[in-house]
Amino acid sequence: MIFKRFQEDIDSFLARDPAARSRLEVALCYPGYHALMFYRLSHPLWKHNWRLLSRWISQLGKFLTGIEIHPGAGIGRRFVIDHGNSVVIGETSLIGDDVTMYQGVTLGGIAPSVDSKSQINRKRHPTVLDGAIIGSGAQVLGPITVGKGARVGANAVVTKDVPPGVTAVGIPARVIMPKNKQQAKNFVAYGTPAGDCPDPVVQTITNLRGQVEALMDKVDALERRLEESFSPEDEISDRKSATNDAKKPVAISGGCS
Ligand SMILES: CC(C)(COP(=O)(O)OP(=O)(O)OC[C@H]1O[C@@H](n2cnc3c(N)ncnc32)[C@H](O)[C@@H]1OP(=O)(O)O)[C@@H](O)C(=O)NCCC(=O)NCCS
Numbered sequence: 001m002i003f004k005r006f007q008e009d010i011d012s013f014l015a016r017d018p019a020a021r022s023r024l025e026v027a028l029c030y031p032g033y034h035a036l037m038f039y040r041l042s043h044p045l046w047k048h049n050w051r052l053l054s055r056w057i058s059q060l061g062k063f064l065t066g067i068e069i070h071p072g073a074g075i076g077r078r079f080v081i082d083h084g085n086s087v088v089i090g091e092t093s094l095i096g097d098d099v100t101m102y103q104g105v106t107l108g109g110i111a112p113s114v115d116s117k118s119q120i121n122r123k124r125h126p127t128v129l130d131g132a133i134i135g136s137g138a139q140v141l142g143p144i145t146v147g148k149g150a151r152v153g154a155n156a157v158v159t160k161d162v163p164p165g166v167t168a169v170g171i172p173a174r175v176i177m178p179k180n181k182q183q184a185k186n187f188v189a190y191g192t193p194a195g196d197c198p199d200p201v202v203q204t205i206t207n208l209r210g211q212v213e214a215l216m217d218k219v220d221a222l223e224r225r226l227e228e229s230f231s232p233e234d235e236i237s238d239r240k241s242a243t244n245d246a247k248k249p250v251a252i253s254g255g256c257s
Pocket of ligand 1: 168
């Protein structure tokens with residue numbers, strides 16, 4: 001069983017890294033794979049309350065691989081950390097199946113140093129659901145959820161939930177437009193994205209532009225109707241009467257005695 005799991009882990013590195021050529025190469029040369037093995041040893045010990053030993057094994061793994069996975073974290077199957085240096089996975093992180101991560105990723109707490117005691121045993125690290133990809137250097141902070149199949153861009157800082165299937169980039173991370181801009185205009189029933197999700201800012205601007213254009217059309221139509229309803233003679237007589245009204249003396253009531 002354990003041997004099968006190790007083999008499954010190796011195969012997922014082969015499947016997701018174009019540079020990996022053989023199982024032996026993965027087993028010998030992939031720190032992400034080694035870190036995972038240390039985790040698979042330390043996690044059951046953590047669960048059976050052998051806390052110090054489990055942390056010691058985890059730290060040995062960090063010393064050898066540069067990847068720190070807290071033994072209390074929950075990690076699903078076929079997890080791949082490519083390259084791996086400086087990856088930090090915090091104690092209450094949860095990672096689903098088929099998740100991929102690159103070097104420099106942090107699954108961390110928002111402010112672990114502030115009022116630390118109140119944070120003990122509280123969920124303070126992210127949950128990354130099945131099939132998500134977290135790009136190199138991304139900082140995913142707080143008890144948020146990165147949805148199924150979502151992609152977090154390299155160097156993004158994520159502090160809010162990322163919906164399933166979308167790509168989020170930048171600081172702070174925001175969902176980006178799909179390459180096919182037409183997709184952004186499609187109606188999304190009940191807010192459930194069927195593919196990539198439109199950027200909400202761009203969507204709002206597009207809606208506002210639509211409303212402004214509709215208003216301009218209405219103003220044009222009203223102006224045309226006004227012009228049509230006044231004949232040139234009407235306009236001349238209107239102007240004349242307006243001039244005469246202006247010339248009439250204005251009676252001032254009240255005033256100083
Ligand atoms: C986020 C990512 C998955 C997007 O890939 P994609 O879907 O092909 O997206 P595109 O290349 O079409 O980019 C869409 C837009 O997002 C921008 N973008 C892409 N990645 C970005 C990032 N990490 N940060 C900021 N903006 C980014 C692009 O410039 C583009 O902007 P534009 O529409 O104004 O031109 C990818 O760029 C990424 O960061 N992957 C991480 C991979 C990684 O860590 N590799 C390390 C291996 S060692």
